Amino acid sequence: MRTLIILVFLAGVFHTKFQVLAVRAKLYQTPNNVTYFINQDYTYTWFEALIECSSRNMSLLTLEEDVELLDIYQIAIKNNFAKKPPHLWTGGVGSNRKFIWFSTGTPVATRTWGIGNPDNSGNVENCVQIFENTNKLNDIKCFEKMGFVCEKKPGNDEEKPLADFGKFGDWCLILIKENNE
Numbered sequence: 236m237r238t239l240i241i242l243v244f245l246a247g248v249f250h251t252k253f254q255v256l257a258v259r260a261k262l263y264q265t266p267n268n269v270t271y272f273i274n275q276d277y278t279y280t281w282f283e284a285l286i287e288c289s290s291r292n293m294s295l296l297t298l299e300e301d302v303e304l305l306d307i308y309q310i311a312i313k314n315n316f317a318k319k320p321p322h323l324w325t326g327g328v329g330s331n332r333k334f335i336w337f338s339t340g341t342p343v344a345t346r347t348w349g350i351g352n353p354d355n356s357g358n359v360e361n362c363v364q365i366f367e368n369t370n371k372l373n374d375i376k377c378f379e380k381m382g383f384v385c386e387k388k389p390g391n392d393e394e395k396p397l398a399d400f401g402k403f404g405d406w407c408l409i410l411i412k413e414n415n416e
């Protein structure tokens with residue numbers, strides 16, 4: 236009897252844990268057929284988020300249109316996220332308050348930044364996040380831990396998200412060194 240109780244308890248724990256994981260890291264599709272993978276757990280550095288997206292053959296979020304920030308906000312509302320949205324890594328990188336989207340090299344639009352940002356606080360803010368509970372971007376230290384949003388846009392099936400990684404390799408190494416000092 237005791238064994239049975241323990242088994243039922245463990246099954247319950249496993250089921251609950253599985254449900255939490257299923258809800259907190261999940262694929263979402265918009266009416267425009269953009270697929271997002273959003274992980275709400277605050278456990279990823281920017282580099283880890285990049286690898287998570289690449290391993291799914293997706294890219295870290297690259298804003299080509301402002302409406303994509305609204306898409307993510309609406310996903311958070313519809314799916315009862317605790318934070319709408321959570322702190323999420325995007326594919327924006329840069330230095331000294333000049334930022335580009337990692338996958339395309341295009342500049343991050345001025346209008347998408349939160350008030351006072353990018354501010355390069357402490358001279359170490361080289362990666363771009365969506366700030367918790369806002370539709371705005373913030374530059375922040377790449378080794379902060381937060382969630383992330385990957386995307387796959389229609390027609391991007393042939394995309395190789397890490398194809399241009401070499402271009403940024405040296406920059407990444409410098410950044411890793413600076414952030415670990």
Ligand SMILES: [Ca+2]
Nearest residue numbers: 352354355374
């Ligand atoms: Ca900042």
